[in-house]
Structures are given as C-alpha cells and as structure tokens.
Amino acid sequence: MLLEVVDVSVSFKKEKQSRLWGKERQQVLQNISVSIAHGDVLGIVGESGSGKSTFGKVVLGMLRPQEGIVRLEGKVVTDGNQQGKMSLVFQDYKASVNPKFTVKQIIEEPLLIKPFSTLNALEREEKIQGLLQEVGLSVEFSERYPHQLSGGQIQRICIARAIATNPKIIVFDEATSSLDMKTKLNILDLLIDLKLKYGLSYIFISHDLEAVNYLCNKVVLINQGKVESQHEKIKTF
Numbered sequence: 001m002l003l004e005v006v007d008v009s010v011s012f013k014k015e016k017q018s019r020l021w022g023k024e025r026q027q028v029l030q031n032i033s034v035s036i037a038h039g040d041v042l043g044i045v046g047e048s049g050s051g052k053s054t055f056g057k058v059v060l061g062m063l064r065p066q067e068g069i070v071r072l073e074g075k076v077v078t079d080g081n082q083q084g085k086m087s088l089v090f091q092d093y094k095a096s097v098n099p100k101f102t103v104k105q106i107i108e109e110p111l112l113i114k115p116f117s118t119l120n121a122l123e124r125e126e127k128i129q130g131l132l133q134e135v136g137l138s139v140e141f142s143e144r145y146p147h148q149l150s151g152g153q154i155q156r157i158c159i160a161r162a163i164a165t166n167p168k169i170i171v172f173d174e175a176t177s178s179l180d181m182k183t184k185l186n187i188l189d190l191l192i193d194l195k196l197k198y199g200l201s202y203i204f205i206s207h208d209l210e211a212v213n214y215l216c217n218k219v220v221l222i223n224q225g226k227v228e229s230q231h232e233k234i235k236t237f
Helices: 052-060 103-112 121-134 139-143 151-163 181-198 209-215
Strands: 003-018 022-036 041-045 067-072 086-089 169-173 201-205 218-223 226-232
Touching (some): 022 218, 041 052, 041 209, 052 201, 103 139, 103 151, 121 151
Antiparallel strands (some): 218 226
C-alpha cells in the first residue's frame, strides 16, 4: 500500500473559553482511516468545514494528529521527513506563487532544497524546460511573471512545480475551483496524462462532484470530521 491513514483524529482549541472548563476543543477529524494504492486517485468530498483540507495537511505532515498515524510506503509521516515524496497544489493558485518570481524561479523552488539541490544550474534549467513542456507550455514562459499569465497558465506552473521532485503523491486542495469549465477540463485531462506517464497517485480534495467523478477512482465523503462513506469506481484510463 502506498499511503495509509490509520485512525487519525485532530482537534483544535476553540476561541471562546468556558468559565468552568477553560478552552474547549473542537473535533475536526475523528478516527479517519483511508488507504491509497499506487496509481489511485482518491477524491475527498464534503461540505465546507467538514475537515477536507485538514485531512490534506495531516497527510502531508503539515499538521500532526492527536491520535492515529499516517504511513507512506510503510514509513510514518512527520513534518518534513518525506521531503519531495509528496507535493501540494493549492486552491488559491495566485497566492501560492511569489509575484516577484519568474516562472523559472517558481518551478525551481523545490529543486533548491535537499536532496534535489545537487543539480547544477544547467541541469536545473534543462529540467525546468522539460517540466514546462510536460504541462503544455513553451519554454518562452520561463521568463514571464505571474501577472502576465492567465489563471489556467498559473495552475499549470503550480503543477509543474509539484511534479519537479518526482513525488509519489500530489494533494490537490480545491485546485480547479476557480477555473472556468473549459480550463478546468483541460487541467483535469493534463492530470490524467501526467498520472499515466509518471505513475502518480493523487488526493483530490474538492466540492466539485463532476470533477471528482471525472478524475477519481476512489471517493471518500467526510461529514463533520468523520468518514461517512467510501466507494470505488472503475476508471477507463
């Protein structure tokens, strides 16, 4: 199994304090158990505030659960110990890139962190050019800035950055929610192509059921922090 989430629970302190009990805790995730095999595309659906994004942060090691564990290829995931093996593509793609960086610098960011920082400047340049082509953009885009790009182009840049470290899993947190229908379908088709080419697995967090149905072979519904249902689908790709 590629990824195992076992009995994960997460709670946060409430802002308001009880006179009797002090600050109470709000349960965000409760006894979540999910597994992902190599090549799976797992859709995480649920209403706003159901715990979907918190689940993504726990998987990535960005948030440590009070209970339960996450294992990637049998190794427990903690903050930073799976560097490069998992990537994240955000909902607010415009805010996730530095407006002062060129496209080249944006994609280059993860390549400057160990163990990928062993690449020299020429090797990084060649890799960035290849990544641009992989996401359907010409190498001329490398010197452009975010304000010179459309929303769909920025999201392609974010995807290029996400695959730069050859990850096992990419987590997409509402990554297509701000795109128009045509651009969204183009991005979903790109994700399918990249999955097939590189053997990637995805966690696709979304409230867009059409996108989830189009892309995912497994779907988990989270409701009030609990897994309400899980089911698998047969995909044709």
